Amino acid sequence: MGNWFVSMKKADFQGIAARYHISPIVARLIRNRNVVGDENIDLYLNGTIAELNDGMLLKDVDRAVDILTEKIEGRAQIRVIGDYDIDGVNATYILQEGLEGLGAVVDTDIPDRIRDGYGLNRTLINRAIEDGIDTIITCDNGIAAGEEIAYGKSQGLTIIVTDHHEVPYEETEEGRKYILPPADAVVDPKQVDCTYPFQGLCGAAVAYKLMQALYDSLGKDEEEIDYLMENVAVATIGDVMDLVDENRIFVRQGLEMLKRTKNPGWRALMECTNIDVEHLSAYHIGFVLGPCINAGGRLDTAKRALELLSSNSKKEAALLAGDLKALNDSRKEMTAKNLEEAVELVESTPLGQDKVLVVFLPDCHESIAGIVAGKLRERYYKPVYVLTKGKDGVKGSGRSIPNYDMFEELSKCRELLTRFGGHKMAAGLSLKEEQVDRLRILLNEQTGLTPEDLVEKISIDMQLPFAYITEHLIEELKVLEPFGKGNPKPLFAEREVRAIHPRILGVNQNVLKCRLQSRDGVEMDAVYFGDVKACLEYMNAHERIAVTFYPGINEYKGNRTIQITIVNYQ
Incomplete structure (x- = not known):
């Protein structure tokens, strides 16, 4: 199961542990995530909204703010054009809410995945012109739509691009030549001459920064739109951005806000997917809520997900959430069927x-x-x-x-x-x-x-004897959350362990459970969720194995026990 290697990054783990009141194990894990130097360690452990960069540092935000100020005052019709995935839907919602809060005349449009394809196209532009739109603002798309934007401009539209994708380029003899669309303002941290300190924002985060700057410039309280950080968090996880720097603060803050959200749509979706809101984590966004939001754009229309976020009544939200969950369930069935067909092709x-x-x-x-x-x-x-x-x-x-x-x-x-x-x-x-x-x-x-x-390379944080695994350590690992791309869950390893009484459980026979005993006789409850049949055969055939794992607490009928989740074995 892949090539295993242990990260051996060096630092003064005892010193870091003493300074930040954490254990040397956690200090080592932070170093393994390339967080180096006191300022960065402090930001990683304790970063708050106050540490977020000023949106005005993004290139062209000042121009976008001037244009929008003029359009809002002149009651010009503004249309937000987003994308059909989780980032695009949340970015669209952020711009719509932010602009409505300032009294703008604003509506939205999202392309149809099959009919329109990705991004801005002539159909969407012509539709805007027919509807008497004066200004288009894109989100999570637009940076590569040079021709379409030139056409829109020729038809008299004002166009603002907000995006986070790479700027298209062509190779010339003088080197790379970047091709920016001819919009009135282009806000995208990936532009070469954008001096914004962090490039890794998602589309929804770029939209949020623009709204913050606009509120600021109009003398409004930015806190009025703080609640939209929930949407930035969902989009950042759903679009699989690196959970570092500002993204880490957005997600950490946004998850806390989602636990107490006033948005009927989020509440209905968490209810119908049976999420334990108190323990809401990045995992739930990535694997439960996110796929429901994406299912709209995949199998029906992304406008349904936008309607869910915008719904005002509990009843309407419950209906829309149920629809999206049903769409996602059928997406899962289709995926399983197609995967089976694909595996058959590859193997036969x-x-x-x-x-x-x-x-x-x-x-x-x-x-x-x-x-x-x-x-x-x-x-x-x-x-x-x-x-x-x-x-x-x-x-x-x-x-x-x-x-x-x-x-x-x-x-x-x-x-x-x-x-x-x-x-x-x-x-x-x-x-x-x-x-x-x-x-x-x-x-x-x-x-x-x-x-x-x-051959997959499996990076292990450290070898961790079972004797070190305590409830206190497991509690302490929470300071590393939220986990995701760029900030993976810690992976520990132990070798020469014995699997005692391995067996397959669960309604769908998809969990392997056993006790693992280390060389020094310490035992741990363990579960495995991969190919359980292969794992059972392997455990029965080998007296001692090596495992990589992550420790957690299993709560069952009021009893709390330490249990490790096996990730790999060999």
């Missing part, structure tokens, strides 16, 4: 020999191709493209591994593709059906992946 045809998996599932719904690709990548630890049949040819989504730059590899095949975009770890593409086999051959011929690249 020559596809399985390829280093780069290109799997054509004609009947797969195009909106879940990326989810299926992600699950295949987890299973085989290879870069994966899942292709489906769209109305204009074949569309696909790719998910990658660290040593394979998806955007670059697709760039080498551009003559086979009608469209493509993305970044190192994920990409989207379109092509004619007759080119599918050619693409598979070419991606495999040109790849420089070695057998070592195709």
Whole structure:
């Protein structure tokens, strides 16, 4: 199960522990997350809203604020155009709420995933013109829509772009030439000449910063829109941004606010998905609430998720939340069915020999191709493209591994593709059906992946003897939360442990439970949630094994016991 290695980063762990009243174990874990120096350690442990950077530092925010001030005063019609995913929906809601709070005349539009595709297009612009719109403000899209924005400008629209995606560029003899859209203001921290101190914001965070700056400039109290930090937190987790720096503060603060939210939509969604609100964590956003918000844009319309956030009555919110949960349940069923079909293809045809998996599932719904690709990548630890049949040819989504730059590899095949975009770890593409086999051959011929690249590297924080695991330590690990990309859950390891009485439990037979005994006789309750049958066979066949794990507390009928969750074994 992968190559295991222990992070051996050096620091004065005793000194850090004494200064910040934490244990040396926690000090080591913080160092392993590349948090170095007193200022950064203090920000990591104790950062509050006060430490957030001023939105005015973002390039063009001043211009956007001037334009919006003039438009609000002149009662001009403003339209927010977002994106159909969790970041886009929350960014749209933030701009709509913020502008309405200032008395602006504002409405929203979100493209349809299948009909419109991603981002600003002529249909959306023409619709705005027909509706008498004066100003468009984009969120979570727009940075790459140069032609569409030029068209909108030629039709007399004022256009403000807020986005967080990479700025498109072309290679010239003088080096990279970045291509900005001809909007009236472009707010995106990824611009080369933007001096904002933190580049890793999601689209909703950029929208929030603009609203803060606007309220400030109009002499309004920024605290009036503090509640929108809930939406920034959800979008940051849902769009899988690194949970470092400002994002860490947004998420930590936003999760606390969500526990007491006044928003009927969030409350209804937490209720219908049975979330224990008191213990709400980043996990619930990423794997329970987030997928329900995304399901609207995948299988129906993202406007439904926006309606949920905007709903004012408990009754309406409960109906909308129920709809989104039902959509997500059917998305899960579709994913399971398509995944099964894909695994069958990989394991019963020559596809399985390829280093780069290109799997054509004609009947797969195009909106879940990326989810299926992600699950295949987890299973085989290879870069994966899942292709489906769209109305204009074949569309696909790719998910990658660290040593394979998806955007670059697709760039080498551009003559086979009608469209493509993305970044190192994920990409989207379109092509004619007759080119599918050619693409598979070419991606495999040109790849420089070695057998070592195709073995997952598992980074362990430290070896931790069972005797050190106490309720106090488990409680202390909470200072590291929220966990997610860029701030992973700690991973501990212990070797030469014996599995006592391993057995498979659960209604769906999907949990393995046992006791683990270390060399010095200390025993721990343990559970495993992966391929439980394979794990059971392995434990029965080996007297002693090594495990990586994370410790927690199991509460059952009022009893609290320490229990470790096994992540890997070998």
